[in-house]
Amino acid sequence: MKQEIIEKIEQYDTIIIHRHVRPDEDAYGSQLGLASLLRTNYPHKMIYTTGLHSAPLDYLGKPTGVDDAAYEGALVIVTDTANTDRVDDQRYTTGAYLIKVDHHPNEDKYGDMRWVNTDASSCSEMIFDLAKTAEWTLTAESARYLFAGIVGDTGRFQYPSTTELTFNTVAELIDYDFDRSALFNGMYEVSCNVLQLQGYIYQNFSMDDNGAGYIKLTKELLAQFDVTVEETNNLVPSLGNAKGIVAWAMFVEEDDQIRIRLRSKGPVINTIAKQFRxxxxxxxxGATIYDWSEADDVIQAIEALCKQQ
Structure with a gap:
């Protein structure tokens, strides 16, 4: 499959790379990392990246954007995106050929070609694997993107998805001359407002005797602390510091929906996510609800899951 993807890349003069909405480090790492690799190794090709930019990821980079006309006859690659409704920039279907590269369960089998590896720690790890197979030249820029994506999606190598291959990949990436300290500062430094909201979370979260926890962040609360929805991303792991917690949900209210971020220290939590879109x-x-009354159903599902452990 990797070789087939490489051959497709070599066939097209224009390549447009998409990723998922509300991007995280792996979305940017895989998208921008792949773009950097292609520009280095195929300087005659036109390489574009698209999707709504996320301000908290300013430290990492920004997509270039792309005009409608560029899609005619173009190869489109979507990285790190399991479902079609989560692809940022729905023009992804208007190119000549579509490739899906992802490490989430392949339940939405879109694309003319699909490379899905659920054993990979991150999509950025997969892009590195692709680069090794193609014998592409890596630069410090591409190494920085891929390193950030791997660190982000492994929770600094804490998640079970971290494997020996992950560490071997990172060992190669850190040989390149990029400033890891500056990168980590960009990834983990937060504003005082966000830290104050984190204090609120620690003081107000709920956890039952079986280790099921949750916190609700309403629009009014975010406004009170002057924190954006995007800025709450780094706070999701916070409840994992609570002794005895097994699985938890962070509910974050937006204008038209309530986002749910689900985490677990063992029990499979994505089964609950599937029940709630x-x-x-x-x-x-992650999941989505549209009314706070549904939050109680999510909480009950987490409580039931933890009770079974």
Whole structure:
């Protein structure tokens, strides 16, 4: 499959790379990392990246954007995106050929070609694997993107998805001359407002005797702390520091929906996400509800899951 993808890349003069909405480090790492690799190794090709930019990821990079006309006869690659409704920029279907590269469960089998590896720690790890297979030249820029994606999606190598291959990959990436300290500062430094909201979370989260936890962040609360929805991304792991917690949900209210970020220290949590218009990895998933009354159903599902352990 990797070789087939490489051959497709070599066939097209224009390549447009998409990723998922509300991007994280792996979305940017795989998208921008692949773009950097292609620009280095195929300088005659036109390489574009698209999708709504996320301000908290300013430290990592920004997509270039792309005009409608560029899609004619183009190869489109979507990275790190399990479902079609989560592809950022729905023009992804208007190219000549579509490739899906992902490490989430392959339940939405879109694309003319699909490379899905659920054993990979991250899509960025897969892009590195692709580069090795193609014998592409890596630069410090591409190494930085891929390193950030791997670190982000492994929770700094804490998640079970971290494997020997992950560490071997990272060992090769850190040989390249990029500033890891500056990168980590960009990934983990937060504003005082976000830290104050984190304090609120620690003071107000709920957890039952079986280790099921949750916190609800309403629009009014976010406004009170002057924190955006995007800025709450780094707070999701916070409840994992609570002794005895097994699985938890962070509810974050937006204008038209309530996002649910689900995490687990063992029990498979993406089964709950699928019940509420979502999906993801076994221990890290997301879902969506449209009314706070549904939140109680999610909480009950988490409580039932933890009670079984």
């Amino acid at each position: 979502g999906g993801g990895h076994p221990v890290a998933a």
